[in-house]
Each structure stands twice: as structure tokens, then as C-alpha cells.
Amino acid sequence: MQMHFVKMEGCGNDYIYVDQEKEQIVNPQTLARKISDRHFGVGADGMILICPSDMADCRMEMYNADGSRGKMCGNGVRCVAKYLYDYKKIRKEEIAVETDSGIHTVRILEDSGKATVAMGTPVIEEEPHVISMEGQKTEMMIVSMGNPHAVIFMEPEEGSWKTWNMKKAEAVSTHSDFPDGINVELVQVYSETGMKIRVWERGSKETLSCGSGACAAAAAAIRSGRTKQKVNIEMPGGMMEVEWDSDGQMYLTGGCRFVCEGEYPGSVG
Numbered sequence: 001m002q003m004h005f006v007k008m009e010g011c012g013n014d015y016i017y018v019d020q021e022k023e024q025i026v027n028p029q030t031l032a033r034k035i036s037d038r039h040f041g042v043g044a045d046g047m048i049l050i051c052p053s054d055m056a057d058c059r060m061e062m063y064n065a066d067g068s069r070g071k072m073c074g075n076g077v078r079c080v081a082k083y084l085y086d087y088k089k090i091r092k093e094e095i096a097v098e099t100d101s102g103i104h105t106v107r108i109l110e111d112s113g114k115a116t117v118a119m120g121t122p123v124i125e126e127e128p129h130v131i132s133m134e135g136q137k138t139e140m141m142i143v144s145m146g147n148p149h150a151v152i153f154m155e156p157e158e159g160s161w162k163t164w165n166m167k168k169a170e171a172v173s174t175h176s177d178f179p180d181g182i183n184v185e186l187v188q189v190y191s192e193t194g195m196k197i198r199v200w201e202r203g204s205k206e207t208l209s210c211g212s213g214a215c216a217a218a219a220a221a222i223r224s225g226r227t228k229q230k231v232n233i234e235m236p237g238g239m240m241e242v243e244w245d246s247d248g249q250m251y252l253t254g255g256c257r258f259v260c261e262g263e264y265p266g267s268v269g
């Protein structure tokens, strides 16, 4: 049995998309692990199932590369809407996608190849969270964007983002303070409207970008007075833009692109 898949990427955050109208997946966790493998599978940061929905244009089910579930994926939701727009010819101004953290509307910006998603209102913990690791204290802001994030602001003396120690991000991601794991953003704010971020995602290791991570980092930077409400975010996979609007919503804009499609053997996982 072969399974049809589409691979898409949002600023280098790549997922395998499987349309549930065409394919029956019995064990999505196992399939996500196998198909995401960069040596023995197709290779991706995870897998997203596109399913029918009673409340929206579709529902998405998101799996990380290790098979665990993610409740929200800012890059994935934009790619799902692009898929519906391009493949299912849903030519609506706004496409509604049901996720495990509610319904999110996506606007396709045809001319630029980008899409904007309304990510909801961030929930920011009042007090910074501090973890002691190897005799060193690390301070972070905890932000929920429907999924959990720990935002760590880097000091200039910690060097260029290319040489940041991602082992620290991994250690926070798997720390016992976060029994369900946490996504970790290392952030350098370089102006009132710009920042650089590297992300360690729970379930997928370091990724080239993370939409919910970009929003979490922007929310933490705005709340702590480091930036204005609209921020350009540079990640290893490309540029994204986040705006925290006066209506409380965060809007995330970035590229989303078809990579390839194909048939995967052993569809049921």
C-alpha cells in the first residue's frame, strides 16, 4: 500500500502533510517517526494530518519527528491553509483551520508567497522561571501560544547566534521542571524592531524556524519592554514578522512553500 504525501516548508520548518480524505492512517505516531527520519525516511521536522472538520475548513493533527503530539504549529497551520488553497482550490480570503488549541484563520498573500495566521493571545507567566544547571542559573520567560515555550534572552557576550550552545536549550527542553517537555527559544534582540532566534523544539530537536516560537519570543520581548509591537524575526530558515495587535491577537507572517510530493510505502505506520 502506498500513501500519498506532500512536503511543505515554512521558513525551513518542514513537515510531511497527509490528506485524510485520501489516506487512512492507523498508527500516526509510528508513521510520523518513520517518515520524518532524515536518513531512512522522507525527512522532516514531523508530520501533519489534514482532516475534515465540522467547525472549520479543515482540522490539523500535528506530530513531532519523535511521534509526540504538538497542540499548535504556526508554520504548519500556514502550510495547511496554503495546501487547501492550492490543491483543494478553496479560494477564500481567510481559511479557518481547527487545531488542538482552537480555530486559527489564515490569510494567503498570493503575490508574496506568504501567509498570515492569527495565533491568538499569548499567556505569559508573571514571574521569570529560573533553572540551575551545572552550577549556573538560567532565567527564562514562560509563554503559552497554545503550546509551551521557554524564552531565554542572550547577552552580547554569549557571542554570535551561529555559535550559541544549543545543548543548553536542549537541557532546558528536557528539564524535570517541564514534565511534558518545552520548546526553547534563544533570543538576541538587536533593535526595537528586530531579533534573532534559534529554537530547540520538544519532539524535533533544533529546527530552522518555529512559528509559535517566534510569537512566544516576540510576546516576551514586547512584554518586557525590549521591542515595539511589530517585530522582524530572523531565524536560520528565514525571516518572519510578528505583530501583537491592539485586539490582543498575535499575527504571524512568513513564507510557506510546496517542496515535493510522492508516494510513501508502508502507509499505515
Ligand SMILES: N[C@@H](CCC[C@H](N)C(=O)O)C(=O)O
Pocket (backbone or CB within 6 Å): 013, 064, 069, 070, 071, 072, 073, 074, 075, 076, 147, 148, 183, 201, 202, 203, 204, 207, 209, 210, 211, 212, 213
Ligand atoms: N514548529 C512549530 C511547533 C511544533 C510543535 C512543538 N514542537 C510542540 O511540541 O509544541 C511551529 O511552527 O509553531
